[in-house]
Amino acid sequence: MNGQDYYIPAAAMGTALAFKVPALRNNWRDPLLRSVCALLTLAAAVFTFAAPPTIEAVNRWTGIPNFSAPLVYCLITAFSAACLVLIVNWRGGPPEQTRRFSRRWILGYSVVIVALTLLFALGEAPVERLRDFDTYYANTPYIRELIALYLVAHNVAAFVMVAMCWRWSLQVRGWLRAGLMIIVVGYVFNLSYDATKMTAVVARWSGHDLDWLSTSVAPPLASVGANISAIGFVLPLVCQRVSDSLRHWTTYRRLGPLWNEVRTSGSDAPVSVRMSWWSAADIRVIQRESDIHDGFLHLGPYFDPLHRDEALARALSRGADEEGARAVADAAMVAAAVRARRADPEGRVIGASEEGAPPAADGPRDLVRISHALRNSPVVAEFRRQAALSGV
Structure with missing residues (x-):
């Protein structure tokens, strides 16, 4: 995948965020709106900083070889937390319970982000790797743990998202159910991304070379999964708004x-x-x-x-x-x-x-x-x- 494959979805997420900012400014206390804006911001950031040209530029600007690796992993971890928080707020319930669940996810993934940063600082990764960082440093002390931690954190979020959205989809109908089912499909692709990455890393641990799974198969799976999930998040909101507008216009005409x-x-x-x-x-x-x-x-x-x-x-x-x-x-x-x-x-x-x-x-x-x-x-x-x- 080249830089354009990353920058186009990043621009789409940024455009969607630009349309949400005025509403956020006028209604900052709405937790659902805040969650949507946080999700769009982090999604745009993940695609932007995961692009190979950006990875190379960030490494050059900071003067630290492979600085982009923990940066991208931390962004992916924060994005995983944002998805979970959005689902919690979207589903609703007692406000105190919703805030408690949201705080737990945010706190848990914040700890993971701190741990990723510390592990990178303790490890040594002197050779810049733009596409195969995971497999190249799979056996390097501390970097090995960093890679495993980010993959496990992402995998947990994907499993939880699939389970939550699937259970919720059985309780609702209409556009909301369609959106939840699309999110499930998107996160199945994310689980496939985790599986290919983990397989390649574990193969390195056992002395085998399946790097092509990490460099050629995993990135397209992540991109497809992110785009499908984004459609699932947006579809119920857009279609509900269109449906409401059509209903109002029909009433107006009648x-x-x-x-x-x-x-x-x-x-x-x-x-x-x-x-x-x-x-x-x-x-x-x-x-x-x-x-x-x-x-x-x-x-x-x-x-x-x-x-x-x-x-x-x-x-x-x-x-x-x-x-x-x-x-x-x-x-x-x-x-x-x-x-x-x-x-x-x-x-x-x-x-x-x-x-x-x-x-x-x-x-x-x-x-x-x-x-x-x-x-x-x-x-x-x-x-x-x-x-x-x-x-x-």
Whole structure:
């Protein structure tokens, strides 16, 4: 693998991090957001410093042969801890329990990082090795222990990640389950990376040469595993956001008939606040709901409970369920009220009548049902015709 194979995923991780930084700045106390940013930072750092050109440059800048080896191993160890902490925070639970588990993983892997640094300082690695450090120094005192420790720490993290994500995936559904299964696949590649590295190192211990496993097979496995795992982490978050956005836009569109009906009820109807084109879908839904409720207040004196009762009886007689019949009844009352308001341009009813009860819409779902009935119900169409013929 050349430097480009490392720098491209590093740039992708850095780009994802850049999009997360503003949110982190505004919500620093969110442990999940902090975990995501830490994971992206360490992933970008691992790919950057593991690239052979970077390894050579760091060794040259520091003046210490093979200084990059413990640096990369410490970054990989920190990345392993970040993955475990992210899963703990992602899964959630009692805050104190989540913090306790996170602290334990951070503390444990911090000890490993300190040990890796001390072992490199105690050992001797005078010959620079850009690609085969693990096998070349597999029998060197202290360096041997350094290599074994980092591989064991990484292997433990991979096993724990596979077990945690697998168990969790059996308890959830949808995009979250898909993401967890993808993470499991990614960490199976990481386990394969550990197995090939360990096999090559153990072969050196026993006097054999399987260095090609460490230099040619292990790096691609690590790269594939990291990229697959990154997709698993990102997929549920992105797809959930897209799903939420689509749901909001669908709700916004379905509220359209009811919104148009009450908005055009008269010249003095409430004026909708103009929103910028980049406004989020959920904000638009809230604004449209607010406009509809303002319209109900405007139409209050023209709501006739008799219209609602009659429409309810007609809908039930035609086989509608109770929930659908109530939506049809409210929609018919709204349609009749709009006709009555248009027939009273001087507002005489407003000054002479008590305000009627508005539709009992409890949240956007009820409003969507009323909006759907307003457009599609034959009962509502009949009430419109009756109101037109009566001149109300």
